[in-house]
Amino acid sequence: MADRAFKITPRLGAGAAGLLVALVLLALGGVLARAEFGTGLRPAEWAAIRFTVLQAALSALLSVGLAIPVARALARRRFRGRAILVTLLGAPFILPVIVAVFGLIAVFGRSGWINGALGAVGLPEVSIYGFHGVVLAHVFFNLPLVTRLLLQGWQGIPSEQFRLAAQLRLTPRAVFLTLERPMLRQTAPGALALVFVICLTSFAVALTLGGGPRATTVELAIYQAFQFDFDLGRAALLTLVQLVLAGGTALLAMRFVPELAVGGGLDRPLRRWDAQGGLVRLLDGVLIALGAGFLLLPLISVVLRGVSGLSQMPASVYLATGNSLMVAGLSVTLTLALALPMAGWIASRSRGGVEAVGLLGLAASPLMIGTGWFILINPVISPSALALPVTAIVNAMMALPFAVRVLVPPMRNLLERFLPLTQTLGMQGWPLWRWVILPRLRPQIGFAAGLSGALSMGDLGVIALFADPERVTLPLQMYRLMGAYRMDAAAGAALLLLVLSLGVFWVCDKGGRWGAEA
Amino acid sequence: MLKLEDLLIVQDDFELRADFMLEARRKYAVIGPSGAGKSTLLGALCGFVPLTSGRILWEGADITASHPGRRPITILFQDNNLFPHLSVRQNVGLGIRPDLRLSPEEKEDVDAALQRVGLLVHAEARPGNLSGGQQSRTALARVLVQARPLVLLDEPFAALGPALRMEMLDLVQDLVAETGASLVMVTHAPDDVRRIADEVIFVEGGRAQAPQPAAELMENPPSELRAYLG
Numbered sequence: 001m002a003d004r005a006f007k008i009t010p011r012l013g014a015g016a017a018g019l020l021v022a023l024v025l026l027a028l029g030g031v032l033a034r035a036e037f038g039t040g041l042r043p044a045e046w047a048a049i050r051f052t053v054l055q056a057a058l059s060a061l062l063s064v065g066l067a068i069p070v071a072r073a074l075a076r077r078r079f080r081g082r083a084i085l086v087t088l089l090g091a092p093f094i095l096p097v098i099v100a101v102f103g104l105i106a107v108f109g110r111s112g113w114i115n116g117a118l119g120a121v122g123l124p125e126v127s128i129y130g131f132h133g134v135v136l137a138h139v140f141f142n143l144p145l146v147t148r149l150l151l152q153g154w155q156g157i158p159s160e161q162f163r164l165a166a167q168l169r170l171t172p173r174a175v176f177l178t179l180e181r182p183m184l185r186q187t188a189p190g191a192l193a194l195v196f197v198i199c200l201t202s203f204a205v206a207l208t209l210g211g212g213p214r215a216t217t218v219e220l221a222i223y224q225a226f227q228f229d230f231d232l233g234r235a236a237l238l239t240l241v242q243l244v245l246a247g248g249t250a251l252l253a254m255r256f257v258p259e260l261a262v263g264g265g266l267d268r269p270l271r272r273w274d275a276q277g278g279l280v281r282l283l284d285g286v287l288i289a290l291g292a293g294f295l296l297l298p299l300i301s302v303v304l305r306g307v308s309g310l311s312q313m314p315a316s317v318y319l320a321t322g323n324s325l326m327v328a329g330l331s332v333t334l335t336l337a338l339a340l341p342m343a344g345w346i347a348s349r350s351r352g353g354v355e356a357v358g359l360l361g362l363a364a365s366p367l368m369i370g371t372g373w374f375i376l377i378n379p380v381i382s383p384s385a386l387a388l389p390v391t392a393i394v395n396a397m398m399a400l401p402f403a404v405r406v407l408v409p410p411m412r413n414l415l416e417r418f419l420p421l422t423q424t425l426g427m428q429g430w431p432l433w434r435w436v437i438l439p440r441l442r443p444q445i446g447f448a449a450g451l452s453g454a455l456s457m458g459d460l461g462v463i464a465l466f467a468d469p470e471r472v473t474l475p476l477q478m479y480r481l482m483g484a485y486r487m488d489a490a491a492g493a494a495l496l497l498l499v500l501s502l503g504v505f506w507v508c509d510k511g512g513r514w515g516a517e518a
Numbered sequence: 519m520l521k522l523e524d525l526l527i528v529q530d531d532f533e534l535r536a537d538f539m540l541e542a543r544r545k546y547a548v549i550g551p552s553g554a555g556k557s558t559l560l561g562a563l564c565g566f567v568p569l570t571s572g573r574i575l576w577e578g579a580d581i582t583a584s585h586p587g588r589r590p591i592t593i594l595f596q597d598n599n600l601f602p603h604l605s606v607r608q609n610v611g612l613g614i615r616p617d618l619r620l621s622p623e624e625k626e627d628v629d630a631a632l633q634r635v636g637l638l639v640h641a642e643a644r645p646g647n648l649s650g651g652q653q654s655r656t657a658l659a660r661v662l663v664q665a666r667p668l669v670l671l672d673e674p675f676a677a678l679g680p681a682l683r684m685e686m687l688d689l690v691q692d693l694v695a696e697t698g699a700s701l702v703m704v705t706h707a708p709d710d711v712r713r714i715a716d717e718v719i720f721v722e723g724g725r726a727q728a729p730q731p732a733a734e735l736m737e738n739p740p741s742e743l744r745a746y747l748g
Contacts, residue, residue, distance in 0.1 A: 417598050418598055418601065420564075420566055420586075420593075420595060420598075421595065421598060421599060421601075422616075423564075423565070423566065423585070423586035423587055424564060424586050424587060424591075424592060424593055425587060425612050425613065425616050426585070426586075426587025426588065426616050427587070427612070427616040428587075428616070430617070431616045431617035431618070432616075434617070435601070435604065435608075435612070435616075435617075435618060436601060439603045439604075440601075440603055
């Protein structure tokens with residue numbers, strides 16, 4: 001009944017999309033103006049490209065390969081704390097990279113828990129820096145994400161099929177072949193593609209754990225061309241390489257990348273009758289414990305070390321905290337101001353559109369946009385004067401694809417359900433938003449705001465290009481403390497950043513749900 | 519009053535034609551087999567379903583391209599007639615002003631309508647906390663304040679029990695008598711036709727036939743109507 005001829009916010013929505021495209025094109029223009037093609041790519045840059053692709057491929061394979069058994073175990077076991085664990089699987093997504101890296105170093109680093117244990121039994125120590133470390137951190141971030149995605153796949157198998165399997169007394173192997181393998185064939189390629197694309201544009205992980213000729217990503221090479229050589233021509237050229245590499249891959253991978261569902265129903269385990277044998281249960285238990293440990297130990301170590309470090313924090317940390325809160329607030333406002341009209345516009349069109357926005361977000365890496373704008377701003381005023389607003393804008397652009405993906409499906413449902421009624425009542429424009437869309441989408445708006453706020457709070461990317469000693473954000477300040485080996489102060493900052501990021505998300509998400517009903 | 523002039527609606531392989539007048543202060547029942555296009559006809563009158571050709575005239579003025587909110591028509595759908603997040607009073611108030619900025623007099627009108635359908639005590643409740651019958655009354659109170667000359671019912675009471683449905687239909691009948699509106703209601707029940715309708719629009723075989731007096735038609739149905747009635 002809902003006629004697509006009626007559009008919600010067509011002009012504002014198209015305007016927001018146009019603004020986004022313009023911001024990206026402007027950056028691209030700046031990059032093209034300065035790129036120096038003369039010398040071509042040097043061996044060091046070829047090495048960066050090879051490293052980027054190799055670590056992304058291995059990270060994707062490991063994340064998905066390990067997530068399959070963990071998700072399988074979670075899908076068929078019911079235990080106390082399962083719901084909390086499934087919720088926590090969403091945490092790495094909004095966790096500041098620098099905080100996670102700090103936790104990983106505490107667990108896997110030279111004087112970390114694992115090496116302590118290995119040393120005690122006389123085994124050689126493992127290194128967290130270089131190729132291993134980058135892949136380890138990427139698996140830490142993406143294993144939980146993929147586990148959630150696959151859990152959605154398991155949840156999507158109709159419960160009747162498991163009842164049928166029980167009736168036919170299928171063995172776990174038979175259940176896997178008849179029910180689970182076909183589902184994995186559909187979901188696993190998408191998960192692989194998603195992780196691969198995410199890892200291609202990795203910056204903060206490479207900055208902290210990689211570096212040097214053998215572990216530099218293209219994104220990091222852009223930063224280094226800036227920071228160490230102030231070679232804008234080279235940075236611009238690398239930016240184009242990154243655009244082709246990440247953008248091209250995103251374009252190819254887009255059709256595989258799955259929808260990111262929000263929270264729905266993953267905490268309800270299905271009653272299962274298969275795989276009740278003692279050995280299988282033990283194996284599942286071990287898998288779940290390992291997965292939970294891998295996720296939780298670094299976070300616990302951040303909390304433990306951070307508590308004692310809080311008193312060691314210099315005043316600069318508080319200054320940076322204020323900056324970060326300001327940037328996050330601005331970024332949330334911008335994200336919603338762009339995402340809401342865009343979602344209204346996209347939802348009242350036929351399918352498509354969301355994918356294009358998502359593509360733009362994946363293809364245009366933050367450092368590419370940062371480089372482009374730096375080149376444009378530099379002749380006019382000192383870029384560091386604009387460090388914070390530019391960071392907020394770039395953060396908003398990065399959060400936008402997620403926000404739009406979160407908002408469009410419920411907006412579509414809403415229009416399907418209530419568009420005829422709003423039409424007969426003559427509700428348009430602001431009254432339609434005020435009385436129908438905003439109150440009904442409040443939970444999703446809160447969730448999108450929370451995502452955007454947490455991502456911005458923890459972002460260590462474009463700010464690194466623009467910052468000077470005064471205009472720093474908390475993640476950058478923490479990185480500087482780590483660089484100066486002030487580990488106690490860094491630990492305190494890490495805890496503060498962890499609490500603030502999760503707190504911003506929690507406040508927005510709860511605020512959206514509070515008092516809202518179905 | 520409302521003139522349907524050579525209406526043609528084509529959707530994929532579905533086709534519906536109509537060419538007749540609806541008069542003031544009359545009650546029409548729309549009957550016909552499932553999928554014949556009863557709801558489509560109502561949707562076209564409201565402006566939800568685009569016309570392939572033909573015109574709709576309201577007292578001589580062409581409203582074919584008018585926005586659904588600007589037509590002299592109000593409609594109750596099968597469901598989703600109320601916003602679940604708004605109170606009963608707000609839901610009714612939207613019938614007067616879509617931005618809900620009501621003047622004191624308009625607020626009184628809302629309360630008078632709620633009083634009329636017996637829901638003033640539940641004015642602050644959310645629809646989800648009301649019974650099916652009370653939800654229907656809320657929607658009818660809104661129809662009352664909208665006071666449009668043509669009221670369309672696309673089986674809004676289908677989910678109610680028989681006794682409650684009759685009660686609602688009687689209430690509708692009283693309300694349109696009070697406001698002087700015409701009523702067009704889709705129904706599957708011959709009893710409803712006998713109880714309420716002055717005239718019957720029979721939809722079948724890609725055509726909405728011109729209204730015919732209900733009593734005569736039901737007494738002496740032509741063959742395809744007899745086949746439908748069974």
